[in-house]
Amino acid sequence: MLQVRNIEKYYGNKNNITKALDRVSFDVADGEFIAIMGASGSGKTTLLNCISTIDTVSAGDILLDGESIAELPSEELARFRREKLGFVFQDFNLLDTLTLEENIALALTLNHTDHKVVQKQVNRVAAQLGIEDVLGKFPYQVSGGQKQRAACARAMVAGQSLLLADEPTGALDSNASKNLLEIMTHINQNMGATILMVTHDAYSASYAGRVLFLKDGRLFNELLRGERSRSVFYHEILDVLALLGGDISDVI
Amino acid sequence: MTLSKLSLRNAKRQAGDYLIYFVTIVMVCAMLYAFNCLVFSKEIHNLSGLLDNMTLMIVLASIVVVFIIGWLVSYTTGFMLSRRSRELGTYLLIGLENKQVARLFFLENLSVGGVALLFGIPFGNLLYQALRAILLTMFSAPYHFHYRFSLKAIVLTLLYFSAIYFFALFRSRKRIRRMKIYDLIYFERQNEAELVKKSKTRKTLFVISIILGIAGTLMLMAATKLLIGVIGAGCIIAFIYGFFTSFSSGVPAYFERKPERKYQGQNLMIFRALTSKLATMGIVMATISLLFTATLLTEGAGMVFNGIFQGRLEKNAFDLLFVSDQESHVEQCLESMAEQIPLTASWQYKLYQGVDDSLVTYLEETAGYYPFSYSHDYNSGLFMAYSDYAALRDMLGLPIAESEPDHYIIHCMPYLEETLSRWNQPLSLDGKTLSQGRIYTEQFAQNNWNGNGHQFLLIVPDEACVSRPILRYAVAAMTEYNITKEQYETLQNSLFVRAMDGINSLKNDWDYMYSKASLVREVAVWSAMSSFPLFYLALVLAMTAATVLTVQQLSEAGRYRRQFELLRKLGMDSREIRKTLFRQLAIYYLMPVIPPVMIAIPFILDLCNAVEPGTMVGVNSPPVILAVSLGLFFLVYLLYTVIAFINMKRNVLPDHIS
Numbered sequence: 059m060l061q062v063r064n065i066e067k068y069y070g071n072k073n074n075i076t077k078a079l080d081r082v083s084f085d086v087a088d089g090e091f092i093a094i095m096g097a098s099g100s101g102k103t104t105l106l107n108c109i110s111t112i113d114t115v116s117a118g119d120i121l122l123d124g125e126s127i128a129e130l131p132s133e134e135l136a137r138f139r140r141e142k143l144g145f146v147f148q149d150f151n152l153l154d155t156l157t158l159e160e161n162i163a164l165a166l167t168l169n170h171t172d173h174k175v176v177q178k179q180v181n182r183v184a185a186q187l188g189i190e191d192v193l194g195k196f197p198y199q200v201s202g203g204q205k206q207r208a209a210c211a212r213a214m215v216a217g218q219s220l221l222l223a224d225e226p227t228g229a230l231d232s233n234a235s236k237n238l239l240e241i242m243t244h245i246n247q248n249m250g251a252t253i254l255m256v257t258h259d260a261y262s263a264s265y266a267g268r269v270l271f272l273k274d275g276r277l278f279n280e281l282l283r284g285e286r287s288r289s290v291f292y293h294e295i296l297d298v299l300a301l302l303g304g305d306i307s308d309v310i
Numbered sequence: 311m312t313l314s315k316l317s318l319r320n321a322k323r324q325a326g327d328y329l330i331y332f333v334t335i336v337m338v339c340a341m342l343y344a345f346n347c348l349v350f351s352k353e354i355h356n357l358s359g360l361l362d363n364m365t366l367m368i369v370l371a372s373i374v375v376v377f378i379i380g381w382l383v384s385y386t387t388g389f390m391l392s393r394r395s396r397e398l399g400t401y402l403l404i405g406l407e408n409k410q411v412a413r414l415f416f417l418e419n420l421s422v423g424g425v426a427l428l429f430g431i432p433f434g435n436l437l438y439q440a441l442r443a444i445l446l447t448m449f450s451a452p453y454h455f456h457y458r459f460s461l462k463a464i465v466l467t468l469l470y471f472s473a474i475y476f477f478a479l480f481r482s483r484k485r486i487r488r489m490k491i492y493d494l495i496y497f498e499r500q501n502e503a504e505l506v507k508k509s510k511t512r513k514t515l516f517v518i519s520i521i522l523g524i525a526g527t528l529m530l531m532a533a534t535k536l537l538i539g540v541i542g543a544g545c546i547i548a549f550i551y552g553f554f555t556s557f558s559s560g561v562p563a564y565f566e567r568k569p570e571r572k573y574q575g576q577n578l579m580i581f582r583a584l585t586s587k588l589a590t591m592g593i594v595m596a597t598i599s600l601l602f603t604a605t606l607l608t609e610g611a612g613m614v615f616n617g618i619f620q621g622r623l624e625k626n627a628f629d630l631l632f633v634s635d636q637e638s639h640v641e642q643c644l645e646s647m648a649e650q651i652p653l654t655a656s657w658q659y660k661l662y663q664g665v666d667d668s669l670v671t672y673l674e675e676t677a678g679y680y681p682f683s684y685s686h687d688y689n690s691g692l693f694m695a696y697s698d699y700a701a702l703r704d705m706l707g708l709p710i711a712e713s714e715p716d717h718y719i720i721h722c723m724p725y726l727e728e729t730l731s732r733w734n735q736p737l738s739l740d741g742k743t744l745s746q747g748r749i750y751t752e753q754f755a756q757n758n759w760n761g762n763g764h765q766f767l768l769i770v771p772d773e774a775c776v777s778r779p780i781l782r783y784a785v786a787a788m789t790e791y792n793i794t795k796e797q798y799e800t801l802q803n804s805l806f807v808r809a810m811d812g813i814n815s816l817k818n819d820w821d822y823m824y825s826k827a828s829l830v831r832e833v834a835v836w837s838a839m840s841s842f843p844l845f846y847l848a849l850v851l852a853m854t855a856a857t858v859l860t861v862q863q864l865s866e867a868g869r870y871r872r873q874f875e876l877l878r879k880l881g882m883d884s885r886e887i888r889k890t891l892f893r894q895l896a897i898y899y900l901m902p903v904i905p906p907v908m909i910a911i912p913f914i915l916d917l918c919n920a921v922e923p924g925t926m927v928g929v930n931s932p933p934v935i936l937a938v939s940l941g942l943f944f945l946v947y948l949l950y951t952v953i954a955f956i957n958m959k960r961n962v963l964p965d966h967i968s
């Protein structure tokens with residue numbers, strides 16, 4: 059569903075150019091769960107921002123369902139984001155002034171969904187993610203795990219086909235992380251959502267079906283889980299990271 | 311880095327964040343200084359002895375301003391304190407003492423105040439030049455621009471400013487000294503709960519506040535006694551606070567009952583922006599609303615007073631007029647006039663007693679007949695001979711009034727024209743019947759206390775007057791130039807001295823002298839005395855309220871920015887983002903204006919109608935006064951709103967949208 063073709067991204071001015079992405083290419087098939095790994099500054103988030111149309115590429119092309127997103131006008135991009143993309147951020151990015159229910163409903167109201175449908179949809183997704191009891195609460199009244207599940211709910215409530223997650227477990231304790239990753243696996247396997255997750259945590263990445271490694275803006279390696287168990291895959295990821303020369307404290 | 315350098319740097323940054331607040335403080339400083347200059351100016355005092363009263367009014371207004379701005383500074387510093395709690399907490403964390411932090415904050419605010427003074431005084435001097443120019447023009451005195459500072463005014467301004475700042479900073483100092491690091495650093499802002507939770511209490515409060523609002527407005531309108539006025543004002547204050555707390559508490563309840571409503575359009579964002587700070591919002595909105603009410607009422611009152619004086623002035627057409635019941639007095643007066651003042655024209659004439667009081671009775675029954683002052687002699691109306699009328703009209707440069715045989719002419723105040731045209735009754739004089747002829751309404755001194763009639767005058771053919779008793783002798787004159795205050799006083803005194811000689815008692819009950827030039831000066835004094843301090847207060851009130859609103863909005867910029875950044879990521883298009891921001895601001899700025907406008911409209915209209923009819927006409931007619939009062943207010947308010955909106959657009963909207 060997603061094709062990334064030779065994309066490059068530069069920052070800075072004439073005299074001082076930083077190459078954040080350097081000829082990165084890969085394909086994502088429908089229903090895949092992909093993790094993108096790399097050390098800080100390797101270009102993970104830039105890649106995600108380019109795919110999510112928040113940022114533009116300097117060269118290359120990104121095709122979603124065969125359509126090049128670089129050529130879309132900004133109004134179309136906005137429509138594209140609200141209809142096709144779901145976001146999960148490290149710091150949850152929920153609005154403090156809205157209850158969890160309203161935060162989830164936000165994605166639907168932006169689509170001008172009929173208000174009768176809104177509540178039904180929100181309740182359905184919330185039940186799937188186990189947060190139906192806290193829907194009426196404000197973000198500061200619930201735990202980090204619940205916040206992140208609400209963010210997941212928002213990312214899928216409007217039937218978005220691609221879920222983009224930027225370090226979703228970054229602000230969670232290990233228990234909540236495990237819980238969230240299991241939920242994401244559930245969404246991926248049972249609800250057919252395609253997930254693209256940026257992380258520098260090997261444990262989180264081991265939940266994915268495929269891991270892409272970035273180093274200094276270039277695609278360095280790719281690991282497929284295949285039929286292996288999650289713990290075997292986890293150790294393989296650690297091996298690649300050791301090769302990458304990433305800081306070990308970054309990994310565990 | 312020393313403490314003072316750190317605080318200076320912070321003050322600079324603060325000035326950027328709170329630019330509008332800073333501009334308001336500079337403006338207030340300028341106004342304080344400019345009005346202080348008026349207080350101390352010898353030149354202004356020499357214009358008229360009556361202006362001493364204006365000085366007193368200005369000092370009183372300035373004291374009120376000191377209180378209002380003291381509140382503004384105290385509110386804003388408290389606000390900054392909560393916005394910067396994390397920064398202040400960090401200072402404590404790295405080892406500064408509470409005392410030192412309090413001093414830092416104190417120095418910071420003092421330097422903001424100091425810079426405001428530095429900008430405000432030179433600007434105030436320019437403002438003073440404008441006030442001077444207005445006053446001198448009102449008194450027809452020559453104006454020359456000069457840029458000189460008044461030391462006394464500077465000292466008084468400093469005094470006012472110290473009062474404002476010490477009051478405000480004393481409070482924040484106390485607050486800082488009590489603060490704990492934990493509270494400062496983990497000062498997480500949470501959503502506020504509604505003030506009135508029970509729906510029944512809320513509804514009762516809402517209904518009671520509306521009733522109080524109506525009652526208060528009516529009481530203010532009907533206030534003949536101070537006590538009723540005070541009770542009325544109290545009712546209005548209770549209404550505004552009751553209205554906003556019950557209303558703001560009612561918003562979440564409404565959406566709880568109709569959850570589907572909040573998911574329509576941009577309702578969700580707007581509703582939550584309103585309710586996130588429900589409790590403070592209710593109180594702040596009410597306070598601002600109250601300030602706006604005070605603004606509109608003072609401004610409206612200023613306009614009405616000004617209108618009254620101007621309106622009375624315009625009625626008087628002759629440069630000099632003398633009326634008496636003794637012919638000798640009139641002759642004596644004309645003699646003195648001719649001796650002392652260069653006259654271009656003069657005319658001596660008589661006013662005759664009318665036939666009966668039927669016309670006055672008719673007017674009293676039908677029109678809002680409103681004799682400025684009442685003398686029973688005039689009850690049956692006044693007659694003037696046509697030849698006198700023609701001569702006086704000629705003197706005033708009015709077009710010739712054609713005399714029709716067997717007709718009488720009416721000369722009246724404009725507001726009586728329609729009623730009198732319906733009168734249409736014949737007049738029987740010496741067995742001769744005259745029918746009603748044309749009606750004229752030009753200014754003819756027909757409104758003076760003892761002038762050419764009480765609001766109306768009947769002009770009859772010369773021969774019809776012969777048998778009528780003479781009620782008044784009069785002389786009207788035009789002068790070569792506007793006579794000075796001294797000339798007028800000399801003229802009055804010379805007549806008085808002669809009277810003392812025992813030749814004639816001039817200070818007779820019915821002796822009445824009038825000079826247009828002296829009236830112009832008197833009107834100028836009254837206008838200046840009533841409208842200057844009132845407009846001064848109104849402007850300060852409006853600026854204070856608008857500043858509080860704007861500072862609050864701008865300081866929310868960070869939260870708004872995060873909100874719109876997220877909405878953009880989630881796919882809200884730029885047009886809709888702008889629309890949402892605009893609606894959020896529009897509601898925020900419109901809400902506190904609604905009750906004041908509802909109160910001010912009937913109040914100002916009623917105040918206009920309390921004056922005798924015919925005074926508030928033309929540019930001073932009630933609709934014009936209302937429109938100008940509201941217009942001036944909204945002009946100031948709009949300025950702040952536009953600045954806030956532009957700033958918000960720049961600070962809040964993601965870069966490529968704004």
